[in-house]
Amino acid sequence: MTTGSLLDAFLDALLPLRPRAVWAHGSLAGGDYQEGRSDLDLIAVLPGPLRPGTVRRLVVLHRGLRGEPLAAKLHCSYLAPDTLDDPDRPHLTWAHGHVMRRPVTPVTRRELHDFGKVLHGAPPGGLLPAVPQGQLSGFVVRDQRTFWRPAVDKARLWRQDVWVDLGLLTFARATVTLREGRLISKREALTELSALGAPAGVVEDIARRRYDAPVPATTDWLARRAELTRAYLGPAIDALVTTYG
Template sequence: MPTDALLDRFLTGLAPLAPVAVWAHGSLAGGDYQEGRSDLDLIAVLDGPVTPRTVWRLGLLHARLRDAPLAGQLHCTYLTPGTVHDAGRRHVTWAHQQLFKRTVTPVTRRELHAFGRVLHGEPPRHLLPPVPDAQLAGFVVRDQRDFWRPAVRRPHLWKQDVWVDLGLLTLARATVTLRDGRLISKREALAELPALGAPGEVVEDIARRRYGTPEAPTGEWTARRAELTRDYLGPAIDTLVASYD
């Protein structure tokens, strides 16, 4: 299986950096992983400070994996025992074929506690502090209000599959988290969308592309899908945020 082969190569290459733990989150841990479609979302806790030399070694590790199937979908954020508690800290991350820094969000932290998959070393509960419900809810509301709502106003984004998919699925996941206090998979979020009033044509389109056999879209459908998505998503986000802000 290409996924297992890539993870084995990654863990072998990471071993000289003495990781304390390596965890999977997202679909790879949550049971909704689609090989060749889903990302491989990882967190590694390294036993020592992330120095400029460490960053160079991480870049070299990922460069050596580029020939492997699915390597472009492997994303990993690197923490240390001394930085793992700081939810606002930006950590070195490999994603989209480059190194940069980003935080480990409360959603990711809660995922790791709820169903994180241990690939190496210590389990998340031994290293990560728990995520209070209020912290999780606050992040979800801010993400909808400050990221997704402004994005709805940028029409060109919504002609891309990834924006349509993530925009609607993230809204459904946010709704369930705020309503029930739990995290759900993208497949579960897709099932929630009809009850939330999402346009049926778009929901079916997402289902075909994620779980079926997609057809090449026409320009007419791409434009119509963008309009349907934006017309629905803007008011839906406003309603959700107003209910919990």
């Protein structure tokens, strides 16, 4: 199943719940989507409160897609019209194979306004409040200070691809957002990392795994990569937060 056919199947299953809108953000909307590697990040606005019966139907919907090759990467947060305004409010979300609750952050909201992809219904500008620059910048600084900086001190995390990739790419994207007031793609963030002095071997490793044929990593490289990433990222986040916090 291709990305397009998976999205069609998802929308067909969701339409009986009469969504007012379904949008894509992240890589799919930003033009940097890599099938089989990138997540499918979606937002659905349903017509009313998410009552227990609706939640059960959504769980059944997502479980029904589990057999499809790309379905594990399809994540969707569900909002109602009266819950759109608060960027700190957690929303029902299907991600990583189960239900959770998490906010639709100012970064996601700005992505939707700037380049969100409409899959069904109304465009983001017709439903979502605008994101003031101060709100966006404040969130980015807090995210770097309260989530990413403490994570750098947890050495065990940084032997995993996902932490290296997201940690460095999120830092580069945060830097550009704070410096220039705009959002960039992960591909652009790789170029920015080089300009910011990130370890060249680690940047090349991320690019190869994301865009080329990945090479199996040795235990020695995973350990060395973790050391290089943490040694760079800790001071870099500290400097960013000092400058813009």
